[in-house]
Amino acid sequence: MKFGVIVFPGSNCDRDMTTVTQGLLGLPTRMVWHQDTDLSDLDVVVVPGGFSYGDYLRCGAIARFSPVMDSIIAHAKSGKYVLGVCNGFQVLTEVGLLPGALIRNRDLHFICDRVPVKVERNDLLWTQNYQKNQVVTYPIAHGEGRYYAEPDTLKALEDNNQVLFRYCSATGELDKDSNPNGSLNNIAGIVNQKGNVLGMMPHPERASDKAIGLTDGLAMFEGLVSAIA
Amino acid sequence: MANNYHARIYVTLRSSVLDPAGTAVESGLKQMGYDGVAGVRIGKYIEMTVEAQDEEDAKTQLDQMCDRLLANPVIENYCFEVTQLVNS
Numbered sequence: 001m002k003f004g005v006i007v008f009p010g011s012n013c014d015r016d017m018t019t020v021t022q023g024l025l026g027l028p029t030r031m032v033w034h035q036d037t038d039l040s041d042l043d044v045v046v047v048p049g050g051f052s053y054g055d056y057l058r059c060g061a062i063a064r065f066s067p068v069m070d071s072i073i074a075h076a077k078s079g080k081y082v083l084g085v086c087n088g089f090q091v092l093t094e095v096g097l098l099p100g101a102l103i104r105n106r107d108l109h110f111i112c113d114r115v116p117v118k119v120e121r122n123d124l125l126w127t128q129n130y131q132k133n134q135v136v137t138y139p140i141a142h143g144e145g146r147y148y149a150e151p152d153t154l155k156a157l158e159d160n161n162q163v164l165f166r167y168c169s170a171t172g173e174l175d176k177d178s179n180p181n182g183s184l185n186n187i188a189g190i191v192n193q194k195g196n197v198l199g200m201m202p203h204p205e206r207a208s209d210k211a212i213g214l215t216d217g218l219a220m221f222e223g224l225v226s227a228i229a
Numbered sequence: 230m231a232n233n234y235h236a237r238i239y240v241t242l243r244s245s246v247l248d249p250a251g252t253a254v255e256s257g258l259k260q261m262g263y264d265g266v267a268g269v270r271i272g273k274y275i276e277m278t279v280e281a282q283d284e285e286d287a288k289t290q291l292d293q294m295c296d297r298l299l300a301n302p303v304i305e306n307y308c309f310e311v312t313q314l315v316n317s
Contacts, residue, residue, distance in 0.1 A: 058301055065298070094301065101303040108249050148246060148304060182247070 002028035004042035006072070006088075008063050009034070013049035013085065013205060020208045020221055021046075027225065034066040044081040044224055045072055047088030049141070049203060059102060059144050060090035069095055081125070081224065082197045086142055089189070089199035098192055098199045099157065100149030106182025110143040114214065115180055117188050117202055118168040121161060124195045125226065129219035135172045136216035138202035140180065145201040147183035147190075154184055165189035165200055231280045233314040234287040240300045240307045241272035275299060278314065287311050
């Protein structure tokens with residue numbers, strides 16, 4: 001019973017993730033090379049941040065065809081947990097496990113910052129250790145993180161309460177000024193309809209170790225412990 | 230007998246998708262004095278040769294390649310031109 005962290009050529013947050021799940025929380029974690037196809041021992045599969053396959057063509061476009069992807073899809077369809085962070089979120093949209101797409105930031109800059117993010121729901125395993133509407137601080141680091149979807153897709157996301165995280169002001173207001181990349185509806189993270197697949201641009205794994213300052217992300221990983229208990 | 234075709238593929242952002250890079254280029258062009266420029270949109274151009282039975286087969290293959298990898302239908306449209314290469 002354990003975590004698996006997928007490693008593509010060009011992943012660069014795989015070790016950060018493992019440092020949290022295994023190093024800080026002491027949970028069994030296996031790093032999974034993208035050619036590996038057996039995920040049967042895993043409970044939570046993490047698709048980490050980075051630049052898989054150099055982000056050639058589009059972010060996540062080529063990673064989608066890695067041998068491991070079919071197993072990740074099967075893992076998700078069986079109701080087990082899949083987390084995609086940053087590049088991982090882009091991969092999950094490319095492969096169709098989550099709707100929409102992540103495109104070039106509104107102001108064209110690569111943004112590396114710490115931003116306030118609102119937790120929209122806490123009735124899912126991912127956020128059960130947060131309060132509903134709690135404002136947390138997460139790091140972001142992306143050039144292509146502007147969430148986009150067609151109006152009907154966006155409406156369905158909102159109607160089904162699939163938006164889990166939104167960029168907001170320090171006091172929780174959702175407005176244009178607190179939207180770093182121009183994401184529609186300030187979207188920072190969404191889940192699939194079942195709630196077992198989460199994609200998010202912010203990096204909770206970079207906000208978990210006291211040694212580097214922020215710790216707001218740790219509660220998310222602690223919440224997952226019950227998934228692998 | 231299989232033929233070789235040269236394909237020129239154009240991948241463009243759907244009109245509903247904001248193109249901040251295109252907007253930046255447009256403002257650059259205007260600063261250079263090209264006041265009449267409008268609607269700058271930046272896309273991708275891909276070329277390749279494809280082996281196919283005939284032109285129809287080449288187009289079918291290209292449609293599949295575009296749908297599956299070269300374009301993301303959520304944000305992009307594509308079109309292509311195919312010309313037969315003379316077999317040497």
